[in-house]
Amino acid sequence: MRYLVSGKEMKLLDQNTSQVFHVPELVLMEQASMAFVQKLLLLKQNKLSTALIACGSGNNGGDGLAIARLLREQGIFVFVWLAGEEEGHRTSSSYDVQKQICSAYSIPVVQKEKVSAGEASYDVVIDALFGTGLSREISGELANDIDVLNQLSGWKVAVDIASGICSDDGAVLGTAFRADDTITFSFGKKGQYLWPGNEYCGKVHVVSMGITQESWLDHKPHTAVLEPEDLKKLPSRMAHTNKGSYGKLLIIAGSVNMSGAACFCAKAAYRMGSGLVRVFTCEQNRLILQTKVPEAVLVTGQENEEETLLAEQLQWADAVVFGPGIGTGQRARRMTSTVLAQCRVPLVLDADALNIIADQPELLEQAKTDIILTPHPGEMSRLTKKPVSEILTTLEQSAETFAKRFHVICVLKDFHTVTAVSDGMTYVNLSGNNGMATAGSGDVLAGVIGSLLAQGMKAEEAAPLGVYVHGLAGDAAKEKCGVRGMMASDIIEGLKEVEKS
Ligand SMILES: NC(=O)C1=CN([C@@H]2O[C@H](COP(=O)(O)OP(=O)(O)OC[C@H]3O[C@@H](n4cnc5c(N)ncnc54)[C@H](O)[C@@H]3O)[C@@H](O)[C@H]2O)[C@@H](O)CC1
Numbered sequence: 411m412r413y414l415v416s417g418k419e420m421k422l423l424d425q426n427t428s429q430v431f432h433v434p435e436l437v438l439m440e441q442a443s444m445a446f447v448q449k450l451l452l453l454k455q456n457k458l459s460t461a462l463i464a465c466g467s468g469n470n471g472g473d474g475l476a477i478a479r480l481l482r483e484q485g486i487f488v489f490v491w492l493a494g495e496e497e498g499h500r501t502s503s504s505y506d507v508q509k510q511i512c513s514a515y516s517i518p519v520v521q522k523e524k525v526s527a528g529e530a531s532y533d534v535v536i537d538a539l540f541g542t543g544l545s546r547e548i549s550g551e552l553a554n555d556i557d558v559l560n561q562l563s564g565w566k567v568a569v570d571i572a573s574g575i576c577s578d579d580g581a582v583l584g585t586a587f588r589a590d591d592t593i594t595f596s597f598g599k600k601g602q603y604l605w606p607g608n609e610y611c612g613k614v615h616v617v618s619m620g621i622t623q624e625s626w627l628d629h630k631p632h633t634a635v636l637e638p639e640d641l642k643k644l645p646s647r648m649a650h651t652n653k654g655s656y657g658k659l660l661i662i663a664g665s666v667n668m669s670g671a672a673c674f675c676a677k678a679a680y681r682m683g684s685g686l687v688r689v690f691t692c693e694q695n696r697l698i699l700q701t702k703v704p705e706a707v708l709v710t711g712q713e714n715e716e717e718t719l720l721a722e723q724l725q726w727a728d729a730v731v732f733g734p735g736i737g738t739g740q741r742a743r744r745m746t747s748t749v750l751a752q753c754r755v756p757l758v759l760d761a762d763a764l765n766i767i768a769d770q771p772e773l774l775e776q777a778k779t780d781i782i783l784t785p786h787p788g789e790m791s792r793l794t795k796k797p798v799s800e801i802l803t804t805l806e807q808s809a810e811t812f813a814k815r816f817h818v819i820c821v822l823k824d825f826h827t828v829t830a831v832s833d834g835m836t837y838v839n840l841s842g843n844n845g846m847a848t849a850g851s852g853d854v855l856a857g858v859i860g861s862l863l864a865q866g867m868k869a870e871e872a873a874p875l876g877v878y879v880h881g882l883a884g885d886a887a888k889e890k891c892g893v894r895g896m897m898a899s900d901i902i903e904g905l906k907e908v909e910k911s
């Protein structure tokens with residue numbers, strides 16, 4: 411697991427490193443610039459001969475000037491564009507020092523007219539206009555400067571973060587540099603991974619520059635990303651075990667004409683390691699389920715006995731998934747009330763269950779168990795009565811607010827799904843790909859998380875780990891069938907590969 415930080419947190423880390431550990435700002439700047447250059451050369455395998463470095467007037471610009479000097483040492487023809495100064499902005503003291511050094515080494519400075527005329531081309535265009543200090547919309551000439559940079563040909567690389575992207579939430583403040591790669595210092599910044607910032611920052615590379623975990627002091631980071639080493643947290647398999655050792659999962663899913671959701675969910679749960687899965691569904695789905703997932707035990711009942719049967723099944727289970735394909739009719743509404751009132755084991759609420767709860771979110775307050783909700787932005791919009799556009803641009807905040815308000819775990823699904831758990835941690839998921847935007851993908855996720863819960867994982871661990879594993883399964887599916895042809899069943903097959911990774 412590694413942490414992601416906001417701009418404010420990065421400033422705090424910076425201050426603590428300078429004030430408590432006595433590392434001067436210029437030392438950090440030098441280390442950052444050296445790490446940047448090392449990574450840059452590694453990425454292009456030393457095949458660079460010309461570079462343009464656009465510098466703002468703060469410390470991001472100071473980095474840019476130091477990078478110019480270090481690239482020159484490597485025999486690269488560098489040109490710096492002092493865009494911040496040209497626009498009359500106040501310079502930082504470290505920027506002033508770096509500029510003096512650049513002048514002493516006669517590093518060539520180009521003016522805007524020359525850059526915008528496109529007279530010269532550069533192998534790499536480096537953006538050092540703004541970093542984590544960006545605090546308001548970019549306007550006027552500086553906005554135009556960014557447009558000029560975006561129109562240049564060549565490889566585009568941002569120093570720390572693409573200028574114009576808010577480090578906290580990924581918003582575009584006015585306009586933004588479009589980077590192919592971003593080389594960032596010490597910790598990933600949240601805005602590099604949240605939409606739309608992720609599209610502007612390109613591939614993000616975190617390099618070390620001398621700020622360590624010790625600089626957190628008493629402050630606790632609260633946003634994290636899971637990594638391959640976190641797979642060690644998956645429930646272990648013991649030698650002398652049987653199917654009962656790996657949890658009893660109840661999946662309440664499917665309705666007339668909706669059998670697929672139950673199939674995907676149950677199959678995914680078995681592929682995730684469950685020993686026993688029961689599917690509570692309607693009688694019409696018997697044939698298809700018994701053909702597609704013969705391993706699952708089916709429970710169906712007549713309308714007059716369904717409530718009693720459901721209550722019995724809730725008693726049997728170690729964990730429950732409720733919602734995929736149940737519809738939003740009277741039967742589904744009755745079941746929602748029963749499940750929320752009577753379930754005493756960890757519960758995943760997905761799909762139609764979320765649409766029903768959207769009409770009565772207070773039902774969540776009555777529940778007496780750990781609840782994980784897995785809405786996509788459309789379902790979240792119905793749950794919160796906020797437009798989808800707002801949910802998409804405030805993904806982390808939306809998940810966190812909902813989790814806190816209802817004391818639940820909120821898995822807000824998107825390209826980079828955000829999971830807010832009730833203890834205050836939030837996870838941004840980086841596994842997965844756009845091939846997973848396909849029908850049934852959400853049912854697979856619900857089955858994966860449900861399976862981990864039934865195997866005894868705590869809800870606050872099962873939710874982010876399930877999301878991560880689901881993404882890895884999607885990545886394995888991409889290897890086999892690409893993104894266009896990927897179907898939910900391929901993601902289920904991909905689950906088999908995760909263990910090997
Ligand atoms: N955190 C650290 O410890 C280190 C940070 N370094 C660099 O320093 C950067 C942060 O530097 P700064 O805090 O000086 O900030 P920036 O260089 O990102 O921005 C410069 C200044 O521009 C002003 N500004 C903000 N928004 C503006 C807007 N829309 N239009 C015009 N002016 C605006 C602000 O006063 C801000 O301080 C990092 O991104 C990184 O590149 C490195 O030098 C290494 C050490």
Ligand SMILES: [K+]
Pocket residue numbers: 470537538539540541568569570571572573
């Ligand atoms: K930048």
